[in-house]
Amino acid sequence: MKRLLSIALAGLLMGGMVVAEEKLSMSAQDRALYEEMLENNPADIFVEEGAEHLEELGGEEALAKFLEIDEEELPKYLAGFPRYIPKIGMVVAIDQMLQAFMYDRGKQPYPLKSAEMDGFAAYVKSLANGEKINIDVNANEAMQAAYRLGEEVFKMRRGKRGLSCDSCHSKDVVGLRLRMQILPDLGDPKVKAAATWPAYRMTKGKMFTLQKRFQQCMKNALLAQIPLGSPQMVALEVYVTNMAKGQEIQIPGLKR
Ligand code: HEC
Structure with a gap:
């Protein structure tokens, strides 16, 4: 076992089997199903519904106007979320930006936890497919503060077992099995x-946003779930998104 494993995590890992291994943690059957689903991601249908939501609100043209950018800039701009948006007055992920957009268009915003919002946010983020994540955590003070808060939340030990995100996702332990x-x-x-x-998570038969995926890890690790869209949650998204800066966006993903 690696030297720097936290005591709390070491205890947790001892219950299961720990082996450092590079292979994907899927059985041969799961692997075959995964390959098949890659061709035809079940989440596509929700993303298509998201396209309809945007159309009803005036399409990409209306969204670009709301964001005060040229329509051609939209994909690159979307590849930079979470962002600080002056007219909203805070750092937001795509889902909260869309709530503000809906409100602006005179429509009742979908709740962050709703399936409608997941589809809508997935479609809008998919407009940036092929673009590289270009989040700028130094763009302004609000982004710098969100990044710092995100790092703090990522490393904060909480819950009965005193675990943090970092306990399971730091360089010292990644690749081990839990x-x-x-x-x-x-x-x-x-x-x-x-x-x-x-x-789309195959094991859950549903599509989830990144913040909802964070909540699943919190639940599994017995950490109280941080609410969607809260400053802490958005900050966590900023921090985790920055780790993937430069990677090509491919929405919707397909996960175990
Ligand atoms: C007890 C260990 C543990 C803790 C604590 C934990 N995670 Fe995880 N996390 C995992 C495991 C294991 C997986 C992979 C599960 C799988 O493949 O189904 C995972 C997967 C993820 C993924 C999905 C990666 C992908 O495939 O795209 C994200 C994002 C994530 N974790 C974020 C977090 C955040 C943020 C926190 C802190 C709130 C956290 N995790 C805390 C164990 C943990």
């Missing part, structure tokens, strides 16, 4: 964490 699952390096270009969410 209950059969490889602990993924969130900055690894093969994992493409921030570049592929919203993604």
